[in-house]
Amino acid sequence: MAEQERNPAGGGVVIPRPQRFRRLRRLAPALAVAVVLALAAGTVAVWDRFACGGPGNGVRSVQGQCVGVSDGDHVFHEDFAEIQALIAAENARVAEEGGTVVRIAFLGTLTFGDVSPMDPGRIRRALEGAYTGMMRANHSHDFGDPSPRIQLVLANMGAQQEHWETVVDDLVAMSAEPVPLVAVVGMGVSVESTRAAAERLAENQIPMVSSAVTADGLDHFEIPGLLRAAPSNSEYVRALRGYLDALEETPRATLVYDTTEPDLFVSTLRDAYRTRLGEYVTGQAQEFSGTTVGDAPRAGLFNTVTLNVCAAGTDTVLFAGRTPDLNAFLDSLAARACADTPVRVLFVVTGLSALADEELMATLEESRITLVHASGIDPRWATGSPDVDVPPGYAAFRAAFAEEVTDDPSALDNGYALVNHDAFAVAASAVRTTNAMELDGPPLPSDVFDQLMLLNSAHEVPAGAGVLSYGPERGGEAVGRYVPVVELPLEEDQPQERPYVIGG
Template identity: 45%
Template structure:
């Protein structure tokens, strides 16, 4: 009995210690991850699992990091680290969904594997490790991983670049500005807001199309479409969401000739907690105005609610197209497609990835897509759905851009480059040093403010029809 009582006391003490020391809830002391604001945030080599659905890809990253360290030691080669900074603990109600986070890590892992084990991304030195930096579900704890990233630039092996910022928000902007002030180069992932680029934040270049690129692609698509002439804009008025405020401006700048009716605001909930979507009066105004198109400047989670409301509008006998911009194709199930058809709605999605690229007989994909797709199928999954949301493709390219910038910095020296030296080479990624990405042959220049040249930006119709397909997509940097 005494032993049982003692055991019970020890269990209680252990439990009290576990709850009393928050970092123990995040895998233990000294692993780079801390318990802040109810979440495990910070920087890890992948060994701390941020969410169960990330376990497989995080294990792949840990294994690749270990392989790179052992190879560097065996062959006396230099080794550097890169941090992927994003809200890794996403939920279904946040602007980036859990499956998008998983696909992003998978794409980055595939590029990491290609960089270390093949010559497909150029010379294999220095070898590269990928660290995962979680800034929290809604980025409220971004300062924690950024502070750790700053420390890691002074360690051995050094961290020399940050990639993968995912959301166009004021918190992303604040984190990027702080990294920039410390001379750390940034290659963003899925951020698209105009202004989140080298012109506003020195040392930052963008992987995804900008919102202006998306609007330009839509404008190109509309040319010659007599059935799509007049438009009304529906926009999210949440001020801290740079994506929606920037997209609204891009629509206004590029599609102003089509906008014929007053803008319709709503309060989105994707970024600012507690927002309420009330689309009924908006749909009434749309029926009163009678436009051919709706220009939707909001998050994908809010778009779904809007489309449900629009499908019930009183004027659904008249067809309407909803124009939208997103990194890839949002996952639409059979019920969603039925809602669109019954509501006489066509979604025209300007995107950075065409789901047809991986299909036999599809229009010409970017030159580097086949190599990416082959490696992704071997290392992750052959399921076409895994690349359709665009995050695997985008983050593969973000990692590829990062590795190329690192490797052109000190090609003839064994010592690893510093972050500042890598930063100084970002805008030399052109001509001889173009990046053969899955989304295009990419280059970066001062006159484009670090926005990608050569990226394909197709417009994908949902529901898909051959008649509405975009077989001649806009390519960024072209007239």
Template identity: 35%
Template sequence: MLDRLRRRFFWTPRQKLLSALVAAMLVLGLGGWGAYLIVKPEDRSCATGVARPAGSGECVGVNGTGHDFRVPALTAITAAIGRENAGLKPGEYATVALLLPLTAADPGTAEKILRELQGAYAYQYRANHESNSETPKIRLVLANTGNKNAHWRTVVDRLTAMTGAPDRLRAVSGVATSSAEVRDAVTALTGAGIAVVGTTITADDLANGPGRDRFPGLARVSPTNSDEAKALAHFGKVDAARAILVQDSRTGDHYIDTLRSAFAASLKGAPYEPQLYTSPKDNTEEGTTANTFRQITHLICDTRAETVFFAGRHTQLRQFINALGSRGCADRAFTVLTGDEGSYLGADEKLNRAALGKKLTVRYAALAHPDAWRSAPGRPVPATGGSTTDFETFLHDITRADQKPVPLRDGQAIVAYDAMATAVHAIRQATPADAPYPELADVGTQWPQVKGSLRVKGASGWICLDNHGNPYNKAVPIVELAADGTQRFVQTAWPEGRPPAETCLPPKRG
């Protein structure tokens, strides 16, 4: 009876039609939702101003709110920068960007980047809290160009759009590697009228000079490769007749190209032709160069050389040192001299440290060292070119960058601090007395006046710029890599052969 009633009242033709319609709507609705999910653009954002480019898992872009670009090692320092920025009021600040490959895959580069952020933040805090209320205050943002600076164009386009309110970007620092990508980024930034302060770029062709101001508004706080080579030559008093050059034959790396030329110039009259090797396209990779270095050490043993100049990056430098540790002429002493890439060796776990105890000395021209401005028995601090007081100020400031002591032996935090100091100096010098911030075009024109009594008293030494934005006679710490891996300061050398005069005014060049 109930079944008959159910069929009669609930399964009438009308209800069957309604049931079919409801079912169809459900199917279509679910299908439509599924189609929406398929065609909906993927959310590739990471944080404000930061996203993952197509085909990449890196978070690329510009941010100053504390985002760490998904790099856990940067979380603490990016959070500190975010807190400092959050305390600034709209309209009272100018912005400085740190342009760096924050998501670099190479461990050595990643460590260097962390130190650069710590050094820059240390000076940002000083500028905002311990500079007699000078204006404008400084907002610091992080600009990640991705591993090997692959996404520099995206980031540079974003930075050039930040020169107006509310950001008022007035300078870009960081700019730490002498690569083709960095050169292109600097070209684009300076072409847009943005002042740039390089930290650890040393390539001679990533600098301005007489008749070749290709990067208007670029300044640097590190010596060029040529100045490093001059300082090494003055320090070592190398006899060219007993020296040989080992060099990378791959071109296109501005650090290697200019270091090779600088060393060759200092070895005029040397009796031996350079020993060549060819690094992999990615010179952070091991490649097969270790085999070449084994052969080169045999040939060096065939010479009368005592000093070996090495023009190459740190991976190949480490391979070469390891090969020298196993050389056949172990009874002969050798000194290897190289550029600032030697600073990476202290943390390189693949370095055969036992090689350094076998009549092999490795010294490099560092960009900064914590002992350079500390007096020690038999090693007084130079009377000019820098000071203990300026370095002690840095030590006070850098403690804010981390709860743990920040390692200083590689000099990266010191140089980044000085670059930030130079950027802030230019921004404030360019700010009119009756204005809250400077015009964009006026910041990069300050570099010719950063000298004499207007020099920047850096933690790495005085920063006295010539008319082209290059440091004049900058202190070059000569550092020796000890067998226990420590980077021991030897003495300060000078491109001009002696410290600058108290006036620190670059001479007229012919």
């Protein structure tokens, strides 16, 4: 029965209590809870942004990492403070100067955990290389008419690229802004998250130039709009084939490979060895369960592998694994039972970080091990003959890097400065070719996308590692790219004579 009350005017008439008052009374606690939750959510949303420098800077805290896209103001790591200040200053100059402006994003790992596919040292050099490319693009005619001006933004996917979706969504949204994002560079790790990010960008017709992604299949054939600045694993192994073919004695090789899946770098390198160097393999293949990207190798991982390599009479190892596993294998090989027999270990790398490891160099020399790298750079290019042994654009790159960043030659050894400079140079060249289209405003990503397979003939890119050319028949491979083979420890002061050149 409905609740009733007496008419205050008297007379005994009973008046039903209005239902809405009862509903409001019941709703009041729920409304209070909703207000509290809304305020809490708003506080968390704002805090996420203040934790990474404040709202409006494009970066927010996700699981303790500052993830998102920055114009350089938010410093992702203390090692990046100086280079990010330079990037931010050039971005501000371009904005103040006005005119037609577009943006290119460096996409990668800018924060680090106990397990990360990259490290601050390589990423610092990568940013320095991209910055050098931006300065050349904005202040010279090296990569075409210096208009439109280009800003460089930094996009962090997290320590293990686990937040790629969030960041790629940000980049896609930026492609429709008044100062549009028109290309992406970086993408330096051959793992599944890189493939997923590239596929999402391709769906939105945002062109990409990867710097150190070498896995076969991560290219324009499979992901439209994805070009390479570094060689693919197949091209690295082609360079190693030329090295083995030139040896005086036919090598006796054993393939040693990681079975951990999925790792696109490892699996495609293993397949490239089998396809292109299989005739040199005499011993049984040796498997190991290696690290995930960034994990520490287990103690004793390679003891059995090393015994089998010795028993097979191997003088050459084709190694398909990650660098931490390679280092653990070399330690095991240094203590091998067949130490009287010299052995060479073949591997592919973007650069030669191993040169800075004095302990490793001493181990190689004392243990009669030669580490043979098909590499993205030869540190001796600074002293080689530019008409034969050195890429024709290397001297200009090195001079620009010295002027804009540092003249310390060791800064170039890990290869990331060169390859990221070249990736930016390719992207900037594609942007500048849109000038012939007589657009009403800045080019859109789709306009730049349409130019990628036209970067050839009259529009080759004078990059640091070669005069690069792209066409549909090579699937985004950088034709004209030099791929030197370097033996460590270094015994010669001159670079490899007539190194392999892609497509040459």
